[in-house]
Amino acid sequence: AQSVAQPEDQVNVAEGNPLTVKCTYSVSGNPYLFWYVQYPNRGLQFLLKYITGDNLVKGSYGFEAEFNKSQTSFHLKKPSALVSDSALYFCAVSPNTGFQKLVFGTGTRLLVSP
Amino acid sequence: DVKVTQSSRYLVKRTGEKVFLECVQDMDHENMFWYRQDPGLGLRLIYFSYDVKMKEKGDIPEGYSVSREKKERFSLILESASTNQTSMYLCASGKTGTSYEQYFGPGTRLTVT
Numbered sequence: 740a741q742s743v744a745q746p747e748d749q750v751n752v753a754e755g756n757p758l759t760v761k762c763t764y765s766v767s768g769n770p771y772l773f774w775y776v777q778y779p780n781r782g783l784q785f786l787l788k789y790i791t792g793d794n795l796v797k798g799s800y801g802f803e804a805e806f807n808k809s810q811t812s813f814h815l816k817k818p819s820a821l822v823s824d825s826a827l828y829f830c831a832v833s834p835n836t837g838f839q840k841l842v843f844g845t846g847t848r849l850l851v852s853p
Numbered sequence: 854d855v856k857v858t859q860s861s862r863y864l865v866k867r868t869g870e871k872v873f874l875e876c877v878q879d880m881d882h883e884n885m886f887w888y889r890q891d892p893g894l895g896l897r898l899i900y901f902s903y904d905v906k907m908k909e910k911g912d913i914p915e916g917y918s919v920s921r922e923k924k925e926r927f928s929l930i931l932e933s934a935s936t937n938q939t940s941m942y943l944c945a946s947g948k949t950g951t952s953y954e955q956y957f958g959p960g961t962r963l964t965v966t
Contacts (some may be wrong), residue, residue, distance in 0.1 A: 748893075771953050782857070782943055782957035783896075790953070829895060833953050840911075841955060843888075845895040 741766040741834040745844035752820045753852050760815040760847045762830030771833035772813040773841065774804055778826045786828075789813060800824070820851045856880070857958035859944050865964045872931040874961050876944030882956075883949045885927035887911075887919060890941040890960070902927055903949070934965045 742765045752758045764770055771790055775783040787798025794806045804815045815828060827848050831841040860875035878885065884903050888896040888911075898911030900919040908919050916938060920928045927946075931938055941962050945955040 745895075773954070775957075780959075782959045783945075785954050785956070788954065831896075840898065840901065841953070842898075843896040845893055 741832055741842045743830050743832050743842055743844035745828075745830055745847045747847050748845075749848045749850060751850050751852065754822050755819050758817050758820045758824070758849065758851070760828050760830075760849060762813045762815065762844060763811050764813060764830070764832045765811065766832050766834060766842075770813075772804075772806060773831040773833070774798065774802070774813075774815050775829045775831065775843075776800075776826050777829065777846075783829065786815070820849075822851050822853055825849055825851045857944055857946055857956050859942075859958040859961050861961050862959060863962050863964075865966065866931075866934050867966055868935060870931075870934050870965075872934050872963065872965075874929040874931075874942055874944075874963070876927045876929070876946075876958055877925050878927075878946035878956070879925065880946065880948070880956070881924065882946040883924070884947045884955075885921065886945040886947075886955060887917075887927065887929045888943045888945065889913070890943055896943065899929065934963075936965050939963060939965045 744763045773788045774786040777783050789796045789806045797803045827846050829846050830844040857878045886901040887899040897913050902908045902921040918930045943960045944958040947955040
C-alpha cells in the first residue's frame with residue numbers, strides 16, 4: 740500500500756533563514772510526488788511536483804523539492820523563509836493507478852517568525 | 854485559472870439529517886474527488902469519479918455516497934449525518950493525463966450536532 744510520512748507536526752523557522760519540510764514515501768513503482776500548501780480557511784494550492792527527470796524540482800513562491808530515490812524522500816525547501824510562508828504543507832504521492840488518486844501525508848504546519 | 858467551487862463554506866446539520874455537498878468545476882476535467890480533512894489525519898479520500906455517472910470508493914466511503922450526473926458537478930451525500938462526520942470536506946478536480954495535479958475548492962466545514 741502507498742503511504743506518505745511527514746514526521747514533523749510543526750516546523751519553526753525565523754524569517755530569512757532556510758526552511759525544510761520533510762516527507763518520505765512508500766510506493767510501488769515509480770512515484771509521482773507533490774507538495775500542496777493550505778493557508779487558513781482556504782483549499783489546497785498546488786506548489787510543485789516530481790514526475791520524472793531532474794531530481795531538483797522548482798515550484799511556486801520560491802519553493803523547491805529534492806527527490807531522493809535511495810532515501811525515498813521528497814523534502815520541501817526554501818532558501819529564505821518569509822512570514823507569509825506560514826501555512827499547512829501537505830506532501831502527496833500518486834499510486835500511479837491511472838485515476839490520479841493521491842495519498843496525502845498528515846501535514847506539517849510551518850511557522851515563520853519575524 | 855481553474856476554478857472549483859463548493860456550495861457552502863460552513864454548514865451545521867443535526868444528527869440523522871440528509872446532507873448534500875455540491876462541487877462544481879469549470880475546466881472540463883474528467884476526474885473529480887471528495888476528501889475529508891481532519892487534524893492529525895491529513896486528507897483522506899472518500900470517493901472519486903473519472904467520468905459522468907462513474908464512481909469509485911476511496912479509503913473511507915462508509916456513510917457517504919456520491920452522484921455525478923454532469924461532468925462539471927460532483928455531489929457528496931451523507932444519507933444520515935452523524936457527529937463523527939463533523940469535518941472539513943474538500944472537493945478537487947483534475948484532468949486525465951500525466952500531470953496528475955488536482956485543483957481544490959475552498960472546502961466546506963460541516964458540523965453535525
